[in-house]
Amino acid sequence: MKLFTTILIFTIVSILPAQNWVRIDTVFAPSGVGTFSFSAPFFADMNEDGYDDLLLGNLDDIAKFYFNTGENIPPVFQIDDTFLHDIYANGQQGTNSYYPIAVDLDNDGDNDLVIGGYNGLIYYENLGENDTLRWNKIDTMFASVNLLIGQDPKPAFADLDNDGDFDMFVGTGESFLGGPEPGIILAFRNNGSPKSPLFEEDQSLKPGIGDLGRNAYPTFADINSNGTIDLLVGRDLKTFTYFTNTGTDTVPAWTDNSWFFAFPEETTYWKNPHLFDIDRDNDYDLIYGSDNGRIFMYENTGDSAAASFTYNSAYFSLIQNPGKASTVSFADFDGDGDQDFISGNFYGDINYFENRGSAGKPVFRITNAPFSNINVGSIYNNPVFVDLEADGDYDIVSGALNGALKCYINNGTTFTENTTMFNGITVSGSSTCSFADIDGDDDLDMIMNGESSGDFKFYVNSGDNQYVEYPDLITGLTPPTRSAVRFADPDADGDYDLVFGKVFGQIYFLENTGDASDPEFEENTDLFEGIEVLQNACADFTDLNGDTKPDMIIGEYNGGFSLYENYFAVTSLNSRHNLPSDFSLLQNYPNPFNPATNIEFISPIKGTGSIYVYDVLGNLIKFKELNIAAGVNYYNFTGQNLASGVYIYRVSIFDNSGQLQFTSSKKMMLLK
DSSP states (O other): OOOOSOOOOOOOEEEOOTTSSEOOOTTTTTTTTOOOOOOOEEESSSSSSSSSSEEOOOOOOOOOOEESSSSOOOOOEEEEETTTTHHHHTTTOOOOOSSSEOOOOTOOOEEEEEEEETTEEEEEOOSSTTTTEEEEEETTTTTTTHHHHHHHHHHEEOSSSSSSOOOOEEOOOOSSOOSSSSEEEEEEESSOOSSSOOOOOOOOOOOOOOOOOOOOOOEEEEETSSSSOOOOHHHOOOOOOOOEEESSSOOOOOOEOOOGOOOOOOSOOOOOEEEOOOOOSSOEEEEEEETTTTEEEEESSSOSSSOOOETTTTTTTTOOOOTTTOOOOOEOOEEEOOOOOEETTTTEEEEEEEEEESSOOOOEOOOGGGTOOOBBBBSSSSSEEEEETTTSOOOEEEEEETTTEEEEEEEESSSSSSSSSSTTTTOOSEEEEEEEEEEESSSSSSEEESSTTOOOOEEEEETTTTTEOOOTTSSSSOTTTTEEEEOTTTOOOOOOOOEEEOOOOBBBEEOSSSOOSOOEEESSTTTTTTTOOOOOOOOEEEOOOOSOOOOEEEEEETEEEEEEEEEOOOHHHTTTTTTSSSSSEEOOOOOBBBSSSEEEEEEEEOOOEEEHHHHHHHHOEEEEEEEOOOOEEEEEEEEEETSSSEEEEEEEEEOOTEEEEEEEEEEEEEHH
16 A cells, blocks of 8 residues: 555666756665665666666656666666656656556557556657657547546556457556555456557456455566466565466466465565566566565576576665664764764664775665664664764764753763763754854854754853753744754855755755854755655765765665765855856766766856767767756766767757857767
8 A cells, every 4th residue: 555645654877957966876776776665667678779777666756767787787777867858847747657667559669658657547659769769648548548547557568369469457556536446457458459559448358356455566477488478466465466377378367376476575565566587587587666665676596487586685785774764974983084874763773884985986884883782762863973072083962752862972992871961952852963063163063953843953062062052043944843954064165054854855955154153044945956855854965976075865764865966066166156157068077987977067047058979980979958057067978889989079058049159079988
């Protein structure tokens, strides 16, 4: 059962509308695929490069597309926000995101899209080629079907009657405006043709399939290679239902053999399957999405005729916080020159993520050894690193559900609780805190936030960690309640701002428009525009890629972490109140690159633009039209199908009247 209530109890490159923060999934998700609630994976070679790409449905406002970067096994994917851009270009009104399926419904040799969701089934005809796809929405394809299937339908396509066209099963979830009982499979025969489908309900295609219980998410495959299509259905009951086709290739009959798929984990209650040869060994593997966003892969260790499935943790692995409710606080705890972090969780533990990589290429591994004796004794704890004693090591202060603060002093090898330092300092509940020298007197002051309106408190350190409330720091502003607060300098101007991770995943930013010793705060809605993660965001900032700019890492309720690299130009960070006065095309980064690189350019005006990529012989390799923002702009270029060598990229920018204002070219090198 999906939870559509108001509270739901990281690819490589994804460019946000503001084009200043770039989501990097490979640090916390080595496959490149981040976590999104109620994930629904589907694999198909969408750009016709010989490698199967990933369409990922979810409860976000848009479906995600990841192209397969090459021959890696397990595969590594890179998110491409341009691939489905046409579908969501005018916002999410009238679109779907839950269940994307690739299928050639017009029989023209390329993959079209069907996306199931709140608006029924929506069909998008593929009018493009390779990575320059154009999607044409055709409302008539499923007009009559949508009257029957409700607002949570998952489609599956197969030629069930062997007449050369696709028939369709639709699994039903929970509808809010009436509709079928969740867990019903509806069958539709294609009474049209391979080029012009006409889907009409025909329950004779589903003999032996009844009500499957809470929700139904079907997928087809000939698992036993006997020439007939079998059916696997995911559902809400932590399990799958599996039907072998004991009929013929023209008249299906379904026999329940669910015992065959009784092996998957039961930690997730919602499972959305796809049967697909992801390891390219000529048999079907099981890949399924889950309610918490995890993607599980069970490898077929048998063969095409005698399947046997074994969980393979190398696929879609994640760096996550056991116990959910992730928070983040960064510091070089072990003194090796790179940034580690701690995270609280639902059970009051403090989990330590040691950076075993480097300052510019982090590799995090969880180990609780330094903190195994600490339990805050409260759900939803929110610990932060802070050197309270100015002795060169990091102590810990943690917020708690009851609104108090817990303090643990670092003794070198263990931590000892200090019950007096913050005695009497409290908010109404769900306390979070952060420390910084906000008044320029060389000691650490403190900010707190709680769950009630007006629970925001600032404390000045009057010396020797004596904290005195100072109510006049922020006037005329009401920060969001139940939001994790952090002092940080995301705009890199040398003073501390305030960043709040909100309950519903957004970032609330109070910019310090004063200075480092005399702060003044005002709300800034631009710096984090377009950033939204899952429930209970908790953000912290540190340089993880070695470019000296503060990147943002967000902990989320599902236990995951999202990394957003800081792609502001240094010049714009240091003069952010002013728009740039000149056009500029910067060198691509990284360079050399393989397979993707970012092309950065700066414009003082809004307008339109074009990017051209040529080989050294002058052949046009890529052309892309863009909307240009005033400020820093980015374009992610991918050369996965190109040979190693030198390429030329050119950017042209036009004003709103169409007049050319700027054009410039630079060289870049693809090195495989």
